[in-house]
Amino acid sequence: MTATDTAExxxxxxxxxxxxxxxxxxxxxxxxxxxxxxxxPGTRAIATAGHSIASSRGYADGTMPLETALAGIKTxxxxxxxxxxxxxxxxxxxxxxxxxxxxxxxVVGANVEDRLRPFDEAVAxxxxxxxxxxxxxxxxxxNARTDAVFRGGNRPIEDSIQDAIQRGRAxxxxxxxxxxxxxxxxxxxxxxxxxxxxxxxxxVIGAPGALPAGQxxxxxxxxxxxxxxxxxxxxxxxRDLASDLYGTGVVPADTPALN
Numbered sequence: 587m588t589a590t591d592t593a594e595x596x597x598x599x600x601x602x603x604x605x606x607x608x609x610x611x612x613x614x615x616x617x618x619x620x621x622x623x624x625x626x627p628g629t630r631a632i633a634t635a636g637h638s639i640a641s642s643r644g645y646a647d648g649t650m651p652l653e654t655a656l657a658g659i660k661t662x663x664x665x666x667x668x669x670x671x672x673x674x675x676x677x678x679x680x681x682x683x684x685x686x687x688x689x690x691x692x693v694v695g696a697n698v699e700d701r702l703r704p705f706d707e708a709v710a711x712x713x714x715x716x717x718x719x720x721x722x723x724x725x726x727x728x729n730a731r732t733d734a735v736f737r738g739g740n741r742p743i744e745d746s747i748q749d750a751i752q753r754g755r756a757x758x759x760x761x762x763x764x765x766x767x768x769x770x771x772x773x774x775x776x777x778x779x780x781x782x783x784x785x786x787x788x789x790v791i792g793a794p795g796a797l798p799a800g801q802x803x804x805x806x807x808x809x810x811x812x813x814x815x816x817x818x819x820x821x822x823x824x825r826d827l828a829s830d831l832y833g834t835g836v837v838p839a840d841t842p843a844l845n
Contacts, residue, residue: 587663587692589723596694596724599631599669603727603763604786608803611811613673615639615658617665618845619820624666634662636673636697638817647814652678656687663692671695671727681711682718685726689719695727697766697811700753702733709756716761729789729809730754730762735769747775751782764789764808771796773805780806 602609613635614620623629639658640650659672670693677698678684688696698715700708712730719726732753738746754765766789770776776797779788785806790796792810799810831837 592689592692592694593724595669595692596726599671599695599727600725600763602630602669603808606786608799608807609809610792610799611671611809613638613812613814613816614662615642615817617661619816620662620665622844624668629668631669631671631695632662632666633697633811634659634670634672635812635814635817636675637814639673641814641817648675650675652684656691659688659693660691669694671697671729673697675699676701677711677715682714685715685718686722689722689724689726694724695729695763697729697731699731699733699766702737705753705756708732708753709760712757712762713760720761727763728757728761729764729766730757730760731766731768732757733768735767735775738769743775747778747782750779754779754783754787758783758787766790766811768793768813773797773801776802776805776807 609631611631611633612623612629613633614623615635615638620632624632636650636655637647639655640647643650643654643658655674663670672688672693674684674688674696681698685696712728715728719728732750734750734753735746750767757765764787765783767779768791770779770788770790771793786808788807789809790802790807792812793815802810
């Protein structure tokens with residue numbers, strides 16, 4: 587992929603993030619899952635799932651080496667002609683260098699999590715990422731993740747929401763495109779986050795129990811991704827098929843040739 591191709595895809599992803607319609611990205615983990623999702627009408631961008639890439643390579647979430655992560659992401663980028671936004675965990679030891687390497691592969695956006703690092707450190711890492719991306723000359727779309735709600739522990743949810751807003755505003759001021767707040771599933775959590783961050787700036791995960799996408803859009807959410815849940819659904823289908831094969835021993839006649 588040329589630098590011009592990468593820049594064009596970055597602009598496409600930016601436009602999708604800024605459009606009034608909510609962007610739904612279905613997470614993938616390898617070439618065949620990426621190609622399968624890319625072929626579905628309505629797919630406008632592709633997101634990798636770090637958890638799923640790690641699981642498929644024998645790693646627990648958050649423990650996959652950078653080289654392994656980048657290799658998995660490259661497989662996805664090479665399989666599709668769409669903008670790819672990648673899950674890059676916490677950015678690893680040198681987040682700026684991680685982003686430069688990802689952009690060199692054709693990645694045009696990324697999730698990078700704060701893991702509730704001290705505020706100033708978390709903001710500095712976001713700034714390092716956005717500065718590195720700017721130096722590469724593309725409209726890189728950082729979906730800056732804060733775990734303020736997801737890992738809020740026993741503190742009142744109101745405190746977690748305010749922490750997410752404080753961190754999120756700082757991330758946006760440092761150049762992030764969106765603020766990703768896992769755990770924001772209900773109206774009671776989403777409404778104050780949108781009020782604090784602004785409409786079209788909140789990114790969420792469509793976990794079980796979350797509001798439908800249409801309601802998310804009405805509330806001002808910009809983007810929904812699905813993290814490891816897409817792989818879990820695929821693995822459940824595999825498990826159920828294996829169980830059936832040990833019974834009837836017959837593959838369903840209507841099985842499509844997707845690989």
